[in-house]
Amino acid sequence: MAEKFECIIVGAGPAGLTAALALARAGVEVLVVERGEYPGSKNMFGGVLYSKGLHQLLPNFWDEAPVERPVARWGVSFLNDDSSMSLDFKSKQFCEAPFNAFTVLRSKFDRWYARKVEEAGAMLMTDTTVEDLLWEKDRVVGVKTSRPDGDLLADVVIVADGVNSLLKRKGASTLDLSPEDVSLGVKEILSLPPDAIERAFALSGGEGAAYTYVGTATQGIAGGGFIYTNKDSLSVGIVTKLSALAQQKTRPEDLLEAFKRHPLIRPLIKDGELQEYLAHLIPEGRVSGTNTLFQSGVLAAGDAAGFTLSTGLRVEGANYGIMSGLAAAETVLHARSLGDFTKRGLCVYPQNLRKQGALADLERFKGAPDFFKNSRLYQEYPELACQMGKSLFGVEPGPKKGVFALFKEELKGRVSWPQMVKDVVSGWRGLS
Numbered sequence: 001m002a003e004k005f006e007c008i009i010v011g012a013g014p015a016g017l018t019a020a021l022a023l024a025r026a027g028v029e030v031l032v033v034e035r036g037e038y039p040g041s042k043n044m045f046g047g048v049l050y051s052k053g054l055h056q057l058l059p060n061f062w063d064e065a066p067v068e069r070p071v072a073r074w075g076v077s078f079l080n081d082d083s084s085m086s087l088d089f090k091s092k093q094f095c096e097a098p099f100n101a102f103t104v105l106r107s108k109f110d111r112w113y114a115r116k117v118e119e120a121g122a123m124l125m126t127d128t129t130v131e132d133l134l135w136e137k138d139r140v141v142g143v144k145t146s147r148p149d150g151d152l153l154a155d156v157v158i159v160a161d162g163v164n165s166l167l168k169r170k171g172a173s174t175l176d177l178s179p180e181d182v183s184l185g186v187k188e189i190l191s192l193p194p195d196a197i198e199r200a201f202a203l204s205g206g207e208g209a210a211y212t213y214v215g216t217a218t219q220g221i222a223g224g225g226f227i228y229t230n231k232d233s234l235s236v237g238i239v240t241k242l243s244a245l246a247q248q249k250t251r252p253e254d255l256l257e258a259f260k261r262h263p264l265i266r267p268l269i270k271d272g273e274l275q276e277y278l279a280h281l282i283p284e285g286r287v288s289g290t291n292t293l294f295q296s297g298v299l300a301a302g303d304a305a306g307f308t309l310s311t312g313l314r315v316e317g318a319n320y321g322i323m324s325g326l327a328a329a330e331t332v333l334h335a336r337s338l339g340d341f342t343k344r345g346l347c348v349y350p351q352n353l354r355k356q357g358a359l360a361d362l363e364r365f366k367g368a369p370d371f372f373k374n375s376r377l378y379q380e381y382p383e384l385a386c387q388m389g390k391s392l393f394g395v396e397p398g399p400k401k402g403v404f405a406l407f408k409e410e411l412k413g414r415v416s417w418p419q420m421v422k423d424v425v426s427g428w429r430g431l432s
């Protein structure tokens, strides 16, 4: 006889672990199955974990979690070949409890989070891949694992196996992601002494920085570059739309090398020694109907359900994993109280996703993925911003021109006025 649990969760990332924590605390018999040798061993992200959601679950988690640096400094830069135009924000408040965000290395953080989940009473099975769902008619009743005694039964399964979800394709959800809806992130971790990091990024006392670069960072391909400061390393990477990458026949590792060689990036990272190279996909946060996210006996959460938000300034996914994991746990508790794990018992899932904020945000910013497809954001506008910088700060012989005249001159031949107005309106619609 296969062993039976009340709930099986596939994947020990932020979504799966959060659902497990909430369920274990409510006394549910829950098993988390993770294919990695330990939680986090196969996981990567850019590097910023927003604190709010986790602080509500594990108050003052930063006192014991392996976080790197509280992010005090945020920057977004338009890059061309030799210049940058930046927005730089620094707040001392971000370095005080309840911190806004921390840089984090997933291999350390997920492992720690999984320990907290186990302490709450959940069981964790690592080194085990879930290969399929077990069905009884149209209802999921368990999972088939890679272990010799493979099958495990459950009242309900939460699929939190990430963006490339095998179980979504096996019928857990009907959410469909095309290469248009997915980006590829590649990143290097470069080790560097803490004082060198603080000198290069004008930081002090353990503060951190998160910088995003648009334009030449990805050779004009839709996406951006990033540098995040850890305790004694930098996370340096690029994220590009998968379909655009394929169209340009460009390799992401070549783009990353070019980004690192950029004359304004090179001085920031030059003494860093390569520690690790990682690559991972990111869903683009497109909601295609809430009924796609659950079936009888099964719910999808986190990246597996497309819960990532990219607003150009940053990628947020770990916090959406936490929100959707909580919503999945709430839904399971509701179904358990009814004794009904069919689609009818789980139908409060969209409502719970909205309440936790995950679905509400994706619905609110539903225009963002289309807005960020606009190639002018990565080509004409970064060039325009940098040329404007040169005109504003450079002094030429002869009479000076006003700012508007300079802007008109730089705009000419790059973007037409009607096009620019259309872009502003579409940005306003997508991001407000």
Ligand SMILES: Cc1cc2nc3c(=O)[nH]c(=O)nc-3n(C[C@H](O)[C@H](O)[C@H](O)COP(=O)(O)OP(=O)(O)OC[C@H]3O[C@@H](n4cnc5c(N)ncnc54)[C@H](O)[C@@H]3O)c2cc1C
Binding pocket: 010, 011, 012, 013, 014, 015, 016, 033, 034, 035, 036, 039, 040, 042, 043, 044, 045, 046, 047, 048, 049, 050, 128, 129, 130, 131, 160, 161, 162, 163, 166, 167, 184, 185, 186, 187, 237, 238, 239, 279, 280, 281, 282, 301, 302, 303, 304, 307, 308, 315, 316, 317, 318, 319, 321
């Ligand atoms: C380059 C990059 C930069 C990013 N930057 C940020 C950032 O700065 N901030 C932010 O908040 N988010 C960021 N994200 C997004 C964030 O990483 C994800 O949204 C988040 O990790 C989703 O959590 P999850 O639990 O749904 O999935 P994951 O974290 O992917 O976890 C899925 C887990 O399931 C396991 N698994 C998969 N298949 C199976 C299987 N068949 N059987 C058993 N286990 C399985 C995996 O090993 C993994 O542990 C970034 C992503 C990338 C790629």
